[in-house]
Amino acid sequence: MALDKAPLGKHSEYPDKYSPDLLFPVPRDDNRRRIALADGRWPWFGEDLWQAWEISWLQPNGVPAVVWGVIRVPAASASLIESKSLKLYLNSLNQTVFSTTDQVRELISRDLSSLVGAAVTVDLYSVDEAVAAVGRPEGYQLIDGEPVTSVDYQYRPELLQATGPRVTEQLCSHLLKSNCPVTGQPDWGSLLIEYTGPQIARPQLLQYVVGFRQQQDFHEHCVETVFTDIMARCQPEQLTVCARYTRRGGLDINPWRSTQPGSAPLVRLVRQ
Numbered sequence: 001m002a003l004d005k006a007p008l009g010k011h012s013e014y015p016d017k018y019s020p021d022l023l024f025p026v027p028r029d030d031n032r033r034r035i036a037l038a039d040g041r042w043p044w045f046g047e048d049l050w051q052a053w054e055i056s057w058l059q060p061n062g063v064p065a066v067v068w069g070v071i072r073v074p075a076a077s078a079s080l081i082e083s084k085s086l087k088l089y090l091n092s093l094n095q096t097v098f099s100t101t102d103q104v105r106e107l108i109s110r111d112l113s114s115l116v117g118a119a120v121t122v123d124l125y126s127v128d129e130a131v132a133a134v135g136r137p138e139g140y141q142l143i144d145g146e147p148v149t150s151v152d153y154q155y156r157p158e159l160l161q162a163t164g165p166r167v168t169e170q171l172c173s174h175l176l177k178s179n180c181p182v183t184g185q186p187d188w189g190s191l192l193i194e195y196t197g198p199q200i201a202r203p204q205l206l207q208y209v210v211g212f213r214q215q216q217d218f219h220e221h222c223v224e225t226v227f228t229d230i231m232a233r234c235q236p237e238q239l240t241v242c243a244r245y246t247r248r249g250g251l252d253i254n255p256w257r258s259t260q261p262g263s264a265p266l267v268r269l270v271r272q
Contacts, residue, residue, distance in 0.1 A: 015088075016095035020111045022088040025079035031221040035228045044227055046075030046257035048220055049264040050086070051272065054250030055124065057093045057104055064094075067101065067124045069108070070266060075257060077118035080220050087249045132268040140172040140192060146203045155215050159208045162234035164199025171202070173209045176243060181216040189219070189245040190269050191226065197236030219245050223255035231259075246271040 015022070032042060050071040059065050073081060089111070098104050105122050112120040125131060136142070176189040191209055193200075208229075212222060227241040240258035244267070252272045256264035 015092045017092060018096040018107075019092040020089065022085055022092060023111060023115045024082040024085035025115050026082050026218065027079050028077070028220070031217070031224065035225055042075070042224075043231060044075065044224075044257040044259060045261045046255065047264055048073040048075065048080060049254040049256060049266070050081075051247075051252045051254070051268070052086075052090060052250060053247065053252075054087075055090055055093065055104075058095060058097045060097060060099060065098075065101065065104075066127055068127065069105075069125070070123045071108070071112065072121045072263065073112070073116055074118040074120070075220075075255075077116035077120075079116045080218065081112065081116060083251055083253065084249070087251060090250075132266045134268050134270055134272075136172055136190075136269065137170075137192065137265070137267050140170040140194075142172050142174070143202045143206050143209075144173055144175055146206045148203050148207055151207060151210055153213045154211055156208060156211045157229040157233060159204045159211070160229060160233040161201040161204050162198040162236070163201065166197060167199045168194075168196040169199070170194045171200075171205070173206060175206070176209055176212060176222075178212045178215045178217055178219075178222050181218060184216070187219060187245055187248075188271065189243045190271070192240075192242040192244065193226075193230070194238075194240040195230070195234075195236040196238040197234065200230070200234050219243060219253045220255045223257055227257040244269045244272060 052069040052071060055069050056064050056066045093104065101124055105124050109120055109122040171193045172190060174190045176191045178187050179185065180187060215222065223241055223243045227239065230236065230239055230241065238259050240260065242254060242256040242264060244254050245252050254264060
């Protein structure tokens with residue numbers, strides 16, 4: 001489906017009644033062909049974890065309900081969700097009456113599952129509920145102060161090296177930046193890498209991360225690119241890559257890819 005038909009980057013009306021037709025899918029296949037996954041297989045388990053901070057509807061007595069939500073989209077789904085379309089869709093609930101929170105949760109899950117072609121799970125929480133701590137996950141070592149001799153703001157996977165001893169490490173960089181392929185607006189994020197295998201050279205890893213600074217791609221595509229590059233060039237025994245992106249328009253998108261089955265941890269960084 002052509003991105004020029006997506007609502008992203010265009011003036012949009014915000015409907016005040018439930019409108020599932022606002023949702024817009026983006027097929028994953030085009031990007032996966034670019035990273036040599038044209039046979040339809042991919043070397044990861046994964047999901048896209050969305051945190052939605054602006055969900056509201058009307059209760060039967062007319063009083064608004066306000067919650068925040070966690071949406072998990074399987075990486076095996078045929079499509080990802082275009083972010084502005086999700087924002088418009090969620091806002092279409094604002095003046096719609098629902099009897100219970102479960103009714104809303106089941107409705108969102110059903111609509112998103114139909115859109116992407118896989119079972120999407122949705123959890124809704126009251127604004128007073130804090131289910132994830134704010135801050136860098138415990139155990140992750142920050143690489144942003146590593147000494148580098150030069151910086152090239154171009155995507156350069158050949159920078160990645162792993163020649164050290166076998167280790168298990170958790171690494172973090174807050175310097176991930178890419179640009180929306182539709183609007184050109186910057187997307188800011190923190191990159192979390194956990195692996196077992198030959199030790200990855202941290203200065204070169206930092207240079208590689210900074211190289212995404214002018215890259216135009218969706219959040220999900222950036223994470224899959226990082227994952228496949230590290231697997232190909234560093235050959236770890238186990239690898240997990242997650243990006244925690246800064247909130248925009250009441251939504252943050254956090255793709256998670258791993259060689260091990262599981263699900264994205266529910267953490268929240270300060271920029272979210």
